[in-house]
Amino acid sequence: MNYFLLLLAAALSLLTACGTRPPGASSKASTSPTEPPAFGAIREDELRRDLFELASDSLRGRRAGREDELRAAVWVADRAREAGLEPAGADGTYFQFYPLRRVAVSADSRVQLNGQVIALWQDAWVTNPVEARLDGPVVWLNSMADTTKRDLRGKIVAMNLLPPTPLPAPKMSLWGFRYILSALGQQGAALRSKGVAGIVLVADATAEPQLGFVGFRYEDGTYNLPATTTPATPPAAPLLLVRQALGARLRSKATLKASLGVDSYIYPSINVIARAPGSDAALRAEHVLFSGHHDHDGVGPALQGDSIWNGADDNATVSVAMLAIGRAWKQNPGRRSALFVWHGAEERGLLGSRWYAEHPTVPKNSIVAVLNGDMIGRNAPDSAALLGSVPPHRNSTALVNMALQANNQFTKFKLDNTWDDPKHPEGWYFRSDHLPYVRAGIPGLFFTTLLHPDYHTPRDEASRIDITKLARMTRWMYATGWAVSNTPERPSVDPGAKLER
Ligand SMILES: [Zn+2]
Known part of the structure; x- marks a missing residue:
């Protein structure tokens, strides 16, 4: 505090102590x-x-x-x-x-890749609670450009998770969560617009270390007030996010079988x-x-x-x-x-x-x-x-x-x-x-x-x-x-x- 401010503070404290106000302050006081x-x-x-x-x-x-x-x-x-x-x-x-x-994915939901059970909430996360049955070959897509090369209606498609555009701002809170949420939103919407029956996305190097923290939210499900729940829309194709380790199996002539249920509480x-x-x-x-x-x-x-x-x-x-x-x-x-x-x-x-x-x-x-x-x-x-x-x-x-x-x-x-x-x-x-x-x-x-x-x-x-x-x-x-x-x-x-x- 400089000397002038110190004097001013002393003067003000005196005025306060006396219960008076500086001249000219009365109109302000009202x-x-x-x-x-x-x-x-x-x-x-x-x-x-x-x-x-x-x-x-x-x-x-x-x-x-x-x-x-x-x-x-x-x-x-x-x-x-x-x-x-x-x-x-x-x-x-x-x-x-x-x-x-x-609303959450039911505990009796099952996912199998090439006949082997995949551990839900450890190696794979269902990112949208939805009732669905999938059973068929997996179409591997190398990029979004592949979606224009063939009819994907009713197919189970798999590809790598792509970084969202734009990326979440640097240093933003919950950055990893936003990265995954935004990537799933964009890529999911683009693939669903092709009429696919199911989507499997393989985590990239950015998403992989976040899966424990972010995946917990998908396991927990969604919350809302019942009265404000929006009217039923056709259920969206299920979207599974899986660990990088499963990528190799998905790329070569894989088959996927899934039975997904929904519990509502x-x-x-x-x-x-x-x-x-x-x-x-x-x-x-x-x-x-x-x-x-x-x-x-x-x-x-x-x-x-x-x-x-x-x-x-x-x-x-x-x-x-x-x-x-x-x-x-x-x-x-x-x-x-x-x-x-x-x-x-x-x-x-x-x-x-x-x-x-x-x-x-x-x-x-x-x-x-x-x-x-x-x-x-x-x-x-x-x-x-x-x-x-x-x-x-x-x-x-x-x-x-x-x-x-x-x-x-x-x-x-x-x-x-x-x-x-x-x-x-x-x-x-x-x-x-x-x-x-x-x-x-x-x-x-x-x-x-x-x-x-x-x-x-x-x-x-x-x-x-x-x-x-x-x-x-x-x-x-x-x-x-x-x-x-x-x-x-x-x-x-x-x-x-x-x-x-
Ligand atoms: Zn708060």
Whole structure:
């Protein structure tokens, strides 16, 4: 700090201590948010305690559709009750259950190459759950050019996996997964357009080392809300991704026999919802919604002997931040009420928030803003981002201004706007729970400290969280919510606000 700034800071602290304002600041003061009086209720020791419990191995990564997600939800509800928050879920409880549909390749599915059984989920992965029977010779294709040389309708074709065009951007998160997903999508679509009955793709050198991690997702299947499942389309030809070692056998007059089944399950998934009433008799019917997700990825492929994907940053950080904000709100309520929604099944496709945005437990038009957080405890101490703060993602300039003012006034993070650019390769804005609310026309923001190398790995552990930064991000979300709660006019949606996708 240079000398001039030091003097200025000293002068300002004196003014604050005397309860006076610099001359000329009074007109500004009428539009600035009232100071949130309960910052002291956001305590690092409590955040740390809660974080280490929610992200502990005993909750096994809180995977949606497993009992672990339900146990995590009960843990959150117990802490909300201890914080003095009211239940605001279904029928006087803290919970809102909704159905999660998982579709997966059935366990009795069989694949044989030249009469020999191939070990599914070890040497071969069915990448789309689909009922199918295949039995016949394999047509080996050396390149896509071969697809024009003969009629492939009804044939079983095999070829090498080709790199996708374009490649995923360098250093993008989950790069290997994106590489395989994109390659399968492009090559699968091109081959299916020829009317083939089945497709076998041999992993290339890039995909081969990723098969353990990526293949787990194919074994696990797909998830959706039953109500929003798209109408039945003709089943796509099955696509098997196989290890390089099987390539030689496929190239020379191979035969393939496959019997593939599909199992469909409905699991209970769960949102946890609590409320802290506001202090104003008229405005307390309106809600500032604090949003996060309590689920993560569960138990999966091990990394250095650790198979539990704890999701400490993603998203135990925000889950415990919301509890701290709840304690602060109870100590000193804002004028509007605070609503806390810990969504389930975010990692399975924003399913809990999609459900809640369609089935809110408070009147939908009583939700004046959604302040969502996802991953708020990593990276450089002063860095953070506010997604939804610049067009085309910004849907409420009034809300953005409140969040920026709260940061300028209290938390002073250096904000990285580049992730809000629609050309940013990660598309980060589209990857968390504010999205269904914004699509429903509610002002919404996404607070985050962004990606890091431990994202979606077993290394996202509580011990790696910067608790001081987590407390500071919690204060920023709280101060923003406080401003929204106390402003006379609820933040308006910008006219013509429209997401680019
Ligand atoms: Zn997340």
